[in-house]
Amino acid sequence: MPTGFSISTQMYPEFGLIALIFAAFMALLQTVVPLAGIRYGQDRLTASASPLSALVFLSLVVSFYYLTVSFLNDDFSVLYVANNSNSLLPWYYKFSAVWGAHEGSMLLWVLILAGWTMAVALFSRHLESNFRAVALSSQGFLALGFILFLLFTSNPFERLLPFSAPDGSDLNPLLQDIGLIFHPPMLYMGYVGFSVAFSFAVAALVCGKFDPIWAKWLRPWTNIAWAFLTLGISLGSWWAYYELGWGGWWFWDPVENASLMPWLVGTALVHSLAVAEKRNLFQSWTVLLALIAFSLSLLGTFLVRSGVLNSVHAFASDPERGLYILLFLFVVIGGSLFLYGLRMNDLKPTSGFEPLSAEAMLLVNNLLLSLMCAVVLLGTLYPLLVDALGLQSVSVGPPYFNLFLVIFGGPLMVFLGIGQRLRWRSDDLLRVGKAIPVPLILSLVLAFALAALAGSLTPVLVGSLFLALWVVIHLLEDLRSKYQLGALAKTLGSLTWWGMCSAHLGVAVLTVGIGMSTALTESVDVRMEPGTKVDVAGYEFEFDGHYQEPGPNYTAFVGEVYVWKDSLDEAQLYPEKRRYFASGDVLTEAGIDGTLSRDLFVSMGEQLSDTAWAVRIQVKPFIRWVWLGSILMALGGLVAVLDSRYRMAKTAKSAADTESSVVAA
Amino acid sequence: MTPEASKKFLVFAPLTVFLLMSVFFYFALQMRENRAVDELTSVLVDKPFPDFQLPGLHNDFHTQAELAQGQVTLVNVWGSWCPSCRDEHPYLTQLVEQGVPLVGMNYKDTPEAALDWLDYFGDIYAYHIQDRDGRLGLNLGVYGAPETFIVDKQGIIRYKRVGVVNERVWESEMKQVYLQYGGLINE
Numbered sequence: 001m002p003t004g005f006s007i008s009t010q011m012y013p014e015f016g017l018i019a020l021i022f023a024a025f026m027a028l029l030q031t032v033v034p035l036a037g038i039r040y041g042q043d044r045l046t047a048s049a050s051p052l053s054a055l056v057f058l059s060l061v062v063s064f065y066y067l068t069v070s071f072l073n074d075d076f077s078v079l080y081v082a083n084n085s086n087s088l089l090p091w092y093y094k095f096s097a098v099w100g101a102h103e104g105s106m107l108l109w110v111l112i113l114a115g116w117t118m119a120v121a122l123f124s125r126h127l128e129s130n131f132r133a134v135a136l137s138s139q140g141f142l143a144l145g146f147i148l149f150l151l152f153t154s155n156p157f158e159r160l161l162p163f164s165a166p167d168g169s170d171l172n173p174l175l176q177d178i179g180l181i182f183h184p185p186m187l188y189m190g191y192v193g194f195s196v197a198f199s200f201a202v203a204a205l206v207c208g209k210f211d212p213i214w215a216k217w218l219r220p221w222t223n224i225a226w227a228f229l230t231l232g233i234s235l236g237s238w239w240a241y242y243e244l245g246w247g248g249w250w251f252w253d254p255v256e257n258a259s260l261m262p263w264l265v266g267t268a269l270v271h272s273l274a275v276a277e278k279r280n281l282f283q284s285w286t287v288l289l290a291l292i293a294f295s296l297s298l299l300g301t302f303l304v305r306s307g308v309l310n311s312v313h314a315f316a317s318d319p320e321r322g323l324y325i326l327l328f329l330f331v332v333i334g335g336s337l338f339l340y341g342l343r344m345n346d347l348k349p350t351s352g353f354e355p356l357s358a359e360a361m362l363l364v365n366n367l368l369l370s371l372m373c374a375v376v377l378l379g380t381l382y383p384l385l386v387d388a389l390g391l392q393s394v395s396v397g398p399p400y401f402n403l404f405l406v407i408f409g410g411p412l413m414v415f416l417g418i419g420q421r422l423r424w425r426s427d428d429l430l431r432v433g434k435a436i437p438v439p440l441i442l443s444l445v446l447a448f449a450l451a452a453l454a455g456s457l458t459p460v461l462v463g464s465l466f467l468a469l470w471v472v473i474h475l476l477e478d479l480r481s482k483y484q485l486g487a488l489a490k491t492l493g494s495l496t497w498w499g500m501c502s503a504h505l506g507v508a509v510l511t512v513g514i515g516m517s518t519a520l521t522e523s524v525d526v527r528m529e530p531g532t533k534v535d536v537a538g539y540e541f542e543f544d545g546h547y548q549e550p551g552p553n554y555t556a557f558v559g560e561v562y563v564w565k566d567s568l569d570e571a572q573l574y575p576e577k578r579r580y581f582a583s584g585d586v587l588t589e590a591g592i593d594g595t596l597s598r599d600l601f602v603s604m605g606e607q608l609s610d611t612a613w614a615v616r617i618q619v620k621p622f623i624r625w626v627w628l629g630s631i632l633m634a635l636g637g638l639v640a641v642l643d644s645r646y647r648m649a650k651t652a653k654s655a656a657d658t659e660s661s662v663v664a665a
Numbered sequence: 666m667t668p669e670a671s672k673k674f675l676v677f678a679p680l681t682v683f684l685l686m687s688v689f690f691y692f693a694l695q696m697r698e699n700r701a702v703d704e705l706t707s708v709l710v711d712k713p714f715p716d717f718q719l720p721g722l723h724n725d726f727h728t729q730a731e732l733a734q735g736q737v738t739l740v741n742v743w744g745s746w747c748p749s750c751r752d753e754h755p756y757l758t759q760l761v762e763q764g765v766p767l768v769g770m771n772y773k774d775t776p777e778a779a780l781d782w783l784d785y786f787g788d789i790y791a792y793h794i795q796d797r798d799g800r801l802g803l804n805l806g807v808y809g810a811p812e813t814f815i816v817d818k819q820g821i822i823r824y825k826r827v828g829v830v831n832e833r834v835w836e837s838e839m840k841q842v843y844l845q846y847g848g849l850i851n852e
Contacts, residue, residue: 076746288679302690306694326694329687330687333683337683340679341676344676381689384689
């Protein structure tokens with residue numbers, strides 16, 4: 001350790017640990033005291049959940065701060081720092097290395113959980129005190145479980161004393177990337193955000209409160225969590241696209257699936273909450289989705305961190321960890337589903353709906369999304385199942401996932417398109433029948449025309465263009481009919497509508513991106529020497545040799561590639577091959593030139609001679625639309641939250657009462 | 666079943682599915698442990714110890730040939746940065762006292778830190794192989810320290826232990842392999 005360190009600096013990791021232990025005690029109090037308050041009718045105890053949640057959050061901030069400082073100070077006497085950082089690492093990667101591996105990312109997880117809890121405590125003063133206390137107590141229990149998990153199996157402050165490492169073994173080079181600085185926090189905001197839905201559902205079960213007000217409280221929280229999860233997943237996919245080097249953006253890897261499952265159920269939840277709020281229906285189903293969305297986040301944590309799915313990381317993951325999380329899952333998920341079973345018997349449905357109505361469409365949407373989630377879950381667990389039966393280890397692979405997502409995703413978008421135009425409660429078959437032909441014909445004709453223009457009449461391209469157009473045209477038709485009814489101003493004034501619009505547009509944009517890039521990507525692997533020219537999809541790529549360039553903690557071979565189209569300069573690309581000092585790892589950094597209509601993607605493989613390289617060149621039309629679509633979806637979720645209905649927190653109760661009485665009338 | 670009764674059953678369906686999954690996960694977890702150990706250990710077993718010519722820690726120099734000189738040897742991968750290496754040190758000391766030849770492979774370490782460590786805990790090794798950049802470790806398929814190999818009289822790897830060597834591991838697995846290939850113990 002450098003000699004300039006004072007005693008207190010040397011103690012920083014211990015400060016962090018003490019803060020973590022303190023947080024555990026506060027979380028325990030947050031779990032127990034409010035419930036005791038309700039049991040014994042002590043209002044002051046019931047109300048203590050809120051300040052206690054602030055204490056949990058603050059002590060976790062302190063703990064996280066000291067871990068961060070240990071990284072920035074290169075304190076390699078801390079095992080976690082020694083394993084995941086290096087003195088040569090640039091400061092911003094030292095910062096993001098805090099959550100670069102298991103222990104620190106778990107600390108970030110629980111920090112974000114505590115942050116959400118405190119936010120709930122701050123913005124829930126208008127809730128009934130008992131309901132609020134139960135919800136916060138449930139949040140406290142979740143935090144307690146994860147803090148104890150950290151303390152007992154994954155202490156990030158563990159020391160290497162009296163002999164500290166001379167230098168750290170460096171952060172995994174794949175994680176030394178700007179996308180990875182933001183990806184985990186975004187993702188955890190989503191995962192953990194669903195804990196609010198979970199705890200509200202638990203509180204609803206305990207207090208027997210399933211009315212539209214309950215749904216209205218929960219909707220903004222769920223929307224925000226869902227939007228963050230959407231962003232987190234798409235950041236991860238974006239990172240995989242340009243960092244893994246081979247141009248794919250989704251691999252059906254168990255870790256990716258672990259994030260997709262809560263997203264699918266979360267999407268169903270967002271829609272089912274809308275029905276629960278507007279029509280006082282689907283309560284039982286909505287509560288179940290709220291429990292399952294977060295349960296799947298926990299399940300993902302188990303699958304990824306216990307090592308059951310990828311045995312390559314087995315040594316890094318302690319078997320104790322898997323067992324601990326499983327036990328925690330058992331208590332949290334098992335307990336909440338048991339409560340669900342007990343309470344749901346009492347629930348009586350309040351009002352009905354016809355098979356042809358917005359409710360029915362949303363029910364279909366929910367079922368299809370749940371089926372998609374089940375397919376992903378089965379596909380992810382299938383290798384485990386086969387292994388358990390003593391057969392050869394297998395992987396299900398992308399064809400399985402792709403097939404089923406098309407089978408369920410296609411109909412989902414067909415219903416999405418028409419569903420946007422259906423009325424609540426009951427719609428007229430004749431009216432709906434009239435609404436179908438124009439969008440159907442228009443989107444079919446346009447899909448074929450555009451596909452022909454792109455030069456590929458494959459089913460995947462025509463199909464995806466059709467589905468995207470079908471959704472967009474229905475959205476426009478809906479606007480037109482509202483204009484005819486003179487309701488346009490009201491619609492355009494509603495941020496909920498804009499949110500819905502943006503999210504559904506995002507689905508269409510995403511579909512175009514998937515269809516175009518799947519059908520039209522061209523890819524060649526060639527040997528390139530200085531002066532070699534290759535023609536791919538109408539672009540001419542010329543390799544101009546490579547040069548060596550030092551980075552902060554690596555050296556890079558940088559290839560120079562010039563691209564022309566129709567003899568005009570199009571782009572210059574600089575793909576890299578990096579060798580990191582500390583680990584000796586070699587990493588491919590693709591050279592990418594992206595516009596809305598196409599990506600030029602060049603990555604260097606093996607060096608074949610002094611001057612020659614194996615190079616993969618890809619032209620990927622519309623690939624950017626994949627992430628653009630995701631951003632639109634997330635934006636939709638966030639915009640809907642800004643709707644003025646949610647800001648009138650104090651008058652929420654009366655407003656909801658009016659609303660439900662209007663519906664009932 | 667009446668509709669009422671079937672509804673009662675239905676609301677517990679999610680719980681039932683989850684409980685079945687939990688049982689499954691529990692067994693998957695147990696299985697994973699066994700399988701992971703198999704995979705980690707099977708790679709180089711029954712193959713010759715990889716070739717090397719590397720400095721030691723005491724101004725000496727060692728090669729692969731020394732491991733094939735008619736003695737069954739334990740090669741222990743360690744580093745001063747590795748906390749578990751400290752844990753197994755007392756038991757390795759016992760083994761050395763029983764006459765088991767022990768060679769250290771000082772992995773991804775600096776000589777200064779390594780010598781400090783040995784001064785503090787005691788140098789029980791016949792000699793050390795200094796694998797400073799981890800290249801030999803790469804050839805050996807080392808996942809992390811500590812790991813311990815049993816190398817037979819011809820320099821062929823017969824066993825690989827990932828993780829700490831303790832009495833349980835030695836008595837239940839390693840001792841048998843060690844004796845099978847002609848290793849000696851002073852009782």
